[in-house]
Amino acid sequence: HSPMYFFLANLSLNDTGLVSTTVPKMLANIWIQNQGISYAGCLSQLYFFILFGLVEAFLLAVMAYDRYVAVCHPLHYIMVMSPGLCVLLVSASWTMSGLCSLLHTLLTSSLSFCAEHKIPHFFCDINPLLRLSCTDPFINELVIFIIGGLTVLVCVLCLIISYAYVFSTIQKIPSAQGKQKALSTCSSHLSVVSLFFGTSSSVYFSSSSTRTAPKGAVASVMYTVVTPMLNPVIYSLRN
Numbered sequence: 510h511s512p513m514y515f516f517l518a519n520l521s522l523n524d525t526g527l528v529s530t531t532v533p534k535m536l537a538n539i540w541i542q543n544q545g546i547s548y549a550g551c552l553s554q555l556y557f558f559i560l561f562g563l564v565e566a567f568l569l570a571v572m573a574y575d576r577y578v579a580v581c582h583p584l585h586y587i588m589v590m591s592p593g594l595c596v597l598l599v600s601a602s603w604t605m606s607g608l609c610s611l612l613h614t615l616l617t618s619s620l621s622f623c624a625e626h627k628i629p630h631f632f633c634d635i636n637p638l639l640r641l642s643c644t645d646p647f648i649n650e651l652v653i654f655i656i657g658g659l660t661v662l663v664c665v666l667c668l669i670i671s672y673a674y675v676f677s678t679i680q681k682i683p684s685a686q687g688k689q690k691a692l693s694t695c696s697s698h699l700s701v702v703s704l705f706f707g708t709s710s711s712v713y714f715s716s717s718s719t720r721t722a723p724k725g726a727v728a729s730v731m732y733t734v735v736t737p738m739l740n741p742v743i744y745s746l747r748n
Contacts (some may be wrong), residue, residue: 512590513579516572517744519599521570524737527561529734531553531632537636538631543633552614553634558632558733562709563660567602569702570664574598575670576695581678616649616718631725632733636712661710697743701736706734 531564538544546554578589613635620642630637635653639646672695679691708731 512575512586512595515595516568516575516599517666519602520565520568520572520740521529523561523564524740527565527733528558528737530557530561535631540619542626546633551628551638552618554633555635555638556610556614559613560606562732563606565610565705566660566664566709567606568599569698569705570667571602572698573668573671573702576698577674579694580675580691587632609660612652612656616652616693620644620646620649630729632729634729656661659705663741665706672699700743701740704739705732708736 520705531554534546575590579586582589617635617638620639621644622638622641626641628637628641635649639649675691675695679688682688682691708728712728712732
């Protein structure tokens, strides 16, 4: 019933949804040798993929704050991370992600696809769809950079500030064993954060001149398949 495991339960649920959005369809395409997907199916896949991707980012930021309170204010941990606050943080993550995902999906549905309908990707991601559009996707790209930039900024700032205080507190611990114990509580989270944000940023915030379909697909596999697969391994081995 501790806050950390409440957040881990939501992370596990979210990872299950993220993998279920892309992998079953990809495996079906490989098995039956038919890479087709309906227009409604593509938009549905886009909506849930953005939803679970944003929730993952927000949950990792919330878990960074949880680690900050646990390391820097251990005696007040239970009082600060109350059940009400934990539910509020998780609910806000899901709500904001759902609204942002709905906005992206509606903007994508307003585009016209009158040229080639072949998506150079293994699922309906937003960037490949924008490149297929025969109407100007300027508004879509602007919204991606504004919402995506704000999301990354908020999450990264939360991560940086939380871990700045964590490492500052750890440096003040006199014994080496105490420092190692404090660091061990953050190592799993830092591993997942580095893998998720590193690969997703390379896909969505790289310039169009350096971004290619094969590179984008490989990077997408890292955070849509590999990261959710490693999350339970990393946290289970630590526990």
